[in-house]
Amino acid sequence: MVEIQLKKGEKFAVLTAYDATTAHFLEEAGIELILVGDSLANCVLGYTDTKSISLEEMLHHTRAVARGAANTPIIGDMPINTYTNPSLAVINAKKFLGTGAHGVKIEGAKIEVVEALHEKGIEVMGHIGLTPQTAEQYKVQGKESGDAERLKDEASALEKAGCFSLVLECIPSSLAKEITESVKIPTIGIGAGKYCDGQVLVLSDVLGLTNGKNPKFAKQYADLGNEIKNAVKSFRDEVKGGKFPSEEFSYR
Numbered sequence: 123m124v125e126i127q128l129k130k131g132e133k134f135a136v137l138t139a140y141d142a143t144t145a146h147f148l149e150e151a152g153i154e155l156i157l158v159g160d161s162l163a164n165c166v167l168g169y170t171d172t173k174s175i176s177l178e179e180m181l182h183h184t185r186a187v188a189r190g191a192a193n194t195p196i197i198g199d200m201p202i203n204t205y206t207n208p209s210l211a212v213i214n215a216k217k218f219l220g221t222g223a224h225g226v227k228i229e230g231a232k233i234e235v236v237e238a239l240h241e242k243g244i245e246v247m248g249h250i251g252l253t254p255q256t257a258e259q260y261k262v263q264g265k266e267s268g269d270a271e272r273l274k275d276e277a278s279a280l281e282k283a284g285c286f287s288l289v290l291e292c293i294p295s296s297l298a299k300e301i302t303e304s305v306k307i308p309t310i311g312i313g314a315g316k317y318c319d320g321q322v323l324v325l326s327d328v329l330g331l332t333n334g335k336n337p338k339f340a341k342q343y344a345d346l347g348n349e350i351k352n353a354v355k356s357f358r359d360e361v362k363g364g365k366f367p368s369e370e371f372s373y374r
Contacts, residue, residue: 126195126224126245128155128287128308128320136310136322140166140183142190144325149191156191157227157247157322158184160199160255165326172254177204177214181221188222197247198223202255208238215244225286229253231276233283240284248285250276251314252292262313264293270300277301277309289322290314292339313339 128134138159139145148156162183163175177200184198198218205211205228215226225245228235230253239246250273251263264270274297277288287308290298295315302309302317311318326332327340330347360366 124193124195124224126155126286128310130306130308130319132308132319134308134320136320137328138162138165138322138325139187139191140325142186145187145190145194145196148325149194153194154320155195155197156187157197158187158199158223159227159324160201161324161326162199165324165331173202175201177201177217181217184218184221184223195224196222197225197227197245199227205232205235208234211235212238212242212244215239215242215246219244227289229255231279233279236280236283236285246285247287247289247310248277248280249289249291250280251290260292262292262294264297270294270297273297274301274304277305281305281307287320290318313337 134154136155136157137148137153138161139148139156140158140162145156158180160172160175160180162180163169163172167175167179169175180198180201184196188196198221200214200218204214211228218226225247226239227247227249229249231250236246236248252260264273273293280288285307287310288305289310289312290301292313295317298309298311298314299317302319308319310320310322312322323340327336328343330342330345332347336342357366
């Protein structure tokens with residue numbers, strides 16, 4: 123049985139995946155945890171934001187990821203309006219577990235929701251700072267002292283409610299360091315600096331499969347977008363020029 127084994131004080135890497143093939147490669151590469159993020163909405167399905175994706179779409183892709191990475195912990199990102207109260211959250215989180223996920227992620231300081239999920243034995247990854255499902259502007263959070271204190275309080279409350287880990291998104295690294303040192307559960311940074319226990323990025327940003335500029339915090343490790351375009355152009359040119367299929371790629 124696969125167990126979530128993220129440890130406080132140890133560095134670990136988390137990436138998003140949305141299909142079985144990609145999940146297989148992440149597992150082969152040794153990624154410690156796979157997040158089926160609601161970034162599926164704009165990275166794969168063509169929506170303009172994460173608020174547009176449905177529960178059914180998230181469940182469909184979580185099943186695919188689970189088929190591709192049988193030995194890696196998988197967390198399903200609960201989409202907006204699927205955990206507005208504790209009872210609804212439990213119902214929908216169980217649907218994620220039914221797909222093969224090992225836990226769920228929710229955004230914001232939904233303390234009663236986390237408590238209800240924890241009581242049912244459901245692993246919950248918290249998420250504070252910039253929360254795309256409800257954010258009106260995409261900007262760094264916690265720069266003002268009042269906001270920083272609020273985020274520290276939210277981190278503490280989510281830990282007490284039963285979260286096994288906590289995503290810190292788009293906050294100053296100094297604040298992320300304070301939060302990381304103040305809680306006993308591992309923190310996972312995305313645009314939160316180097317002091318978090320782990321780091322998560324959206325795979326499309328990592329691989330260069332985006333249509334626009336990456337966020338400041340998202341390092342691009344490959345340029346697969348151009349690789350794909352070049353490969354497809356070569357195929358097209360060879361077909362139009364009669365070079366493909368050659369004898370090598372034909373049956374006799």
